[in-house]
Amino acid sequence: YIIFTDLDGTLIDHDTYSYEAALDAIKLLDQKDIPLIICTSKTRAEIEVYVKELNIHHPFISENGGAIFIPRGYFNVDFEYTSENEDYEIIELGTRYEELRRVLSIIRDRTSLPITGFGDLNAEEVSEDTGLGIESATLAKEREYDEAFKMEDDSGTELLKEHILAQGLNFTRGGRYWHLMGDNDKGMAVSILTELYRKIHPSVVSVGLGDSQNDLPMLQTVDVAFLVQKPDGKHDPSIEDDDINRVEGIGPEGWNRAIIKLIGSNENRDIV
Ligand code: 2M8
Ligand code: MG
Ligand code: MG
Incomplete structure (x- = not known):
């Protein structure tokens, strides 16, 4: 298995940003050497803070x-990365943040x-709006390929969508915000990364976990998909795909349950 997971509202709680409720399952993956691959709008x-912790x-x-972002030398295969630095080999799929900001201001x-x-x-304002601490809010502002934004209400939604598409860009929605981005989504990235894993382990099974609309392309790309509940105890109503398993449990609680059920006992292997 390889596990692709969203963070906000999925592995970490929507309000407290804590993964506490998923620690048993996180440990299980570690024991079994199953890669945990974060796939988020963060x-x-x-x-890097979560990866380190x-x-x-x-x-x-x-x-x-x-x-x-791939730790240097992680895949020892022939591949044309977009760039590399001291820490990573990087595959860039998005549009530069400066360009997104320019278009957002035109719109x-x-x-x-x-x-x-x-x-x-x-x-300070990002911190107030999100409930993130000041330090985390500062890191959330270090954007490279996606602009998170809000609108006072949903009445301009259609007009907004029209203008974004007319400018050749795309959008999606997370737990709190709209996101402006280029020709990329979580599914494309998951599919590229899965191909890289399959060069080494051809039959690896990909698993995805998410909570919101921005996770849909990822959940449709993986072999086994799980949708966790929102803070109101419901599953995102805009996600209707029957191939996606709806798990009981809000955010990290659902995450914990899904992973333990899938990985915890060998009897469940036939779920794939
Ligand atoms: C933004 O992402 C969440 C994810 O669902 C959202 O749209 O509500 C991101 O831009 C991220 O950088 C930030 O940490 C998060 C805080 O809630 O909001
Ligand atoms: Mg989310
Ligand atoms: Mg599918």
């Missing part, structure tokens, strides 16, 4: 599939929609 800088030494996917001017992006807020 930034590289935010993910959880002692993860696997690739991760930032900003809704904007980029894949705001043309539509007068009440759009506020993370780039319009300082760290």
Whole structure:
């Protein structure tokens, strides 16, 4: 198995940002040497905090599939990475943040929609809006391939979508925010990374866990998909795909249950 997971509202609680309720399952994956691959709308800088805390030494996917960061030398295969640095081999799929900000401001001017992006807020304001601490909010502002933004209400939704598509960009929605991005999504990134794993382990089974609309492309790409409950105890109503397993449990509680059920006993292997 390889496990792709969303963070906000999935592996970590929507409000407290804690993975406490999923620790048993996290430990189980570690014991069995099953890669835990974070695939989130969070930034590289935010993910690095979790990767360090959880002692993860696997690739991760930032900003809704904007980029894949692979620890150097992790896959010893022939592949044309977009770039590399001291720490990672990088596959870039997204549009640069500066370009996203430029287009967002054009759309705001043309539509007068009440759009506020993370780039319009300082760290204190992001912290207040998200419930993240100031340090985490600062890391959330270090955006490279995705702009998170909010609108005062949903009345301008259709107009907004029209303008985003007309500008050649895309959007999705997370637990709290809209996201403006390029020609990328979590599914594309998951599929590229899965291919890399399959060069080494051809029959590896991919698993995905998520909670929101931005997870749908990932959940449709993996072999086994789990949707956890939102804070209101319901599953995202916009996700209707029958191939996606709806697990009982909000966020990390559902995550814990799904992983233990899948990995915890060999009898469940026939689920795939
Ligand atoms: C934003 O992402 C969440 C994910 O679902 C959202 O859209 O509600 C991100 O931009 C992320 O960087 C940030 O940490 C998070 C905080 O809730 O919000
Ligand atoms: Mg989420
Ligand atoms: Mg499928």
